[in-house]
Amino acid sequence: MMTPEFDFIEKLHVPAETKILLLVLDGLGGLPQKFGGQTELEAADTPNLDALAAEGICGLHEPIGTGITPGSGPAHLALFGYDPRRFQVGRGVLSALGIGFDLHDGDVAARGNFCTVDDAGRVTDRRAGRIETGKSRELCARLRKIKIPGVELFIEPVKEHRFVLVLRGLELSPRLGDTDPQQTGTEPHQPEVRALEAEHTAQLVRQFVNQARQKLAQLHPANMVLLRGFSSRPAWPDFRKVFGLRAAALAGYPMYRGVARLLGMNVLDCEEPLESKIAALKAHWEEFDFFYVHFKATDSAGEDGDAQKKQRLLTEVDRHLPSLRDLDPEVLIVTGDHSTPAVMKSHSWHPVPAILWAKTCRPDGVKAFGEEACLAGGLGPRFPAIDLIPLALAHAGRLRKFGA
């Protein structure tokens, strides 16, 4: 309940030969389809996960805080032991990570929207009628022709009207206000300079925006750009140093690979299917102490409102559990980054079921892996997700005693 600060835990970890495996089933937590029914996880056929729950310690975690619906980025930070309220990353960096852009230290990234402005330059639609992704890709190609001396520009399409702008060069600063006015009827803002050292970057951004306006002028509805969330890759404590773990990430989607890379994890090559990740795990088992394995499809099924599919996917995941146990990790954690109940078709704030398995677990009477069953578990019904890594370290024999 009281997770120690990094400097505290950094003094306590000791070298060991033990392995920790964290399997994240994205959007794992669910809700019954109707009152009295079962959640997707409860309805799934999961004999292997149930056995793991019976041998291990269970509970439900809150990734960010009570009542807070997590985005995938912050939720993963929490699972990795980083308090997501303290470690916040700008929108620009998050967007860049989401498309797998290789952000360098010192780069300044911004989230961009194509938008519509009228003849007087006032914004009339902040999303340019949600143009299609293909259209956005064309427009980005056009913007790439913009050249500004002394800075390298990257313009990458995201989904629909969204894109990412990255500035790379000397002495850039992200301390700039948004150009997005967040409302229609007014002109885009000039980027507000929030620190003296950002003046140069502001000038570059103004030049980019002016040239973008010219290049897009005839392309109504996408005849202008809005930028927000100027940010740089944060200088956060390195996961390997804080927890004393050589860490590897096995994730197919760019966003998850990006977050892992941000913390200093080694992102291994693998495809999205779990088989590919298990093969990569086996191939690299001796090289690392900590393995993060991500499984995306459960979240997508939840977002689609397809409870049957989410249930079926969880049944499939269960079939792979023996392969993971065969690797013989000292600690095996199975949980989600957040809940995505199919009935809600979205992420939610509901606590997320978790199993921590190790030989040193004290049994807690939980015999099945499901939301209601986990309530009675030893980890508690609403524990902070950031507790998981310190606990894994303890069970892996990687923390020495505090005080005499």
Added chain:
Amino acid sequence: MMTPEFDFIEKLHVPAETKILLLVLDGLGGLPQKFGGQTELEAADTPNLDALAAEGICGLHEPIGTGITPGSGPAHLALFGYDPRRFQVGRGVLSALGIGFDLHDGDVAARGNFCTVDDAGRVTDRRAGRIETGKSRELCARLRKIKIPGVELFIEPVKEHRFVLVLRGLELSPRLGDTDPQQTGTEPHQPEVRALEAEHTAQLVRQFVNQARQKLAQLHPANMVLLRGFSSRPAWPDFRKVFGLRAAALAGYPMYRGVARLLGMNVLDCEEPLESKIAALKAHWEEFDFFYVHFKATDSAGEDGDAQKKQRLLTEVDRHLPSLRDLDPEVLIVTGDHSTPAVMKSHSWHPVPAILWAKTCRPDGVKAFGEEACLAGGLGPRFPAIDLIPLALAHAGRLRKFGA
């Protein structure tokens, strides 16, 4: 879950005639000997503790934080309501407390090792081959002949190669670095001066180390000393003032007596057996509001890996419970300072079972005192140990309402 700060609680406590009794069974928490089995406490025959659990409120506490294995000193601070991450005491002071040395304000204490150095003065063994305690005692007697003008020196043997050095005099400061290089192959460090006012103390320490080197020169393998953890008795808030309790400690071992004395408790004379402590309790019952009773043997049995003995000791403790209840305290807490599972033969991070009994307890359905049973208790499965004292004050009618 959020224990108020001292200045908050200090404003709320009110005088009362009520008594709080805290029984600490050292190393209480355990693990099953094998999967599906019972812990030491669960296997013990404890009808009186079970009845107390049924009448009171139960749970399991984490002394320091999730996954953190507590030393006895910090674990006791937590039970007394002092967050052990905030109230940290130096190694020297802890060692002095551990042997029952009567540290005065302004004394500077250091933990010492007898070590081996080669002809060039380089450390070859930081522990002098772990010489026997008897030998260490002889060497300490020899070091006591060292006289340095302006300071009184105390040199006390601990176990094996360990000793405690205490300097007593005017204007001493503990702001010194270790002389222990923490590795072999290098000479001992000169004590680094970390604050201007520590220069004088550094000179005294240098003189002591030089004279010690001369006195030990012919006594290979113990031919030199290493010092670390220079520290002084901390000026912490007084338990009596913070919580408004006249506090008495009944503990046989020096370490526990020392910690209690550090907080301003009155340490009463008693022997280690529980009978002796109960007799002392009766004799002093009217003089105090808060009684801390320590029982060491359960931890020792756990450290020895003797689950049977730990179980037997808990059965014995149970037989004494009626004598404690006969004293008619308004609040009776039975818990441990940390877990010492016999299968691990060491302290561990596992949460510690706890009962808080008072007439104002709201029943929580727990009918037996054991690790699994306590999970369902009203205190929660992983509550911070520092919550216990505020809760005891409340049940003892010693806290007024906050706000109107």
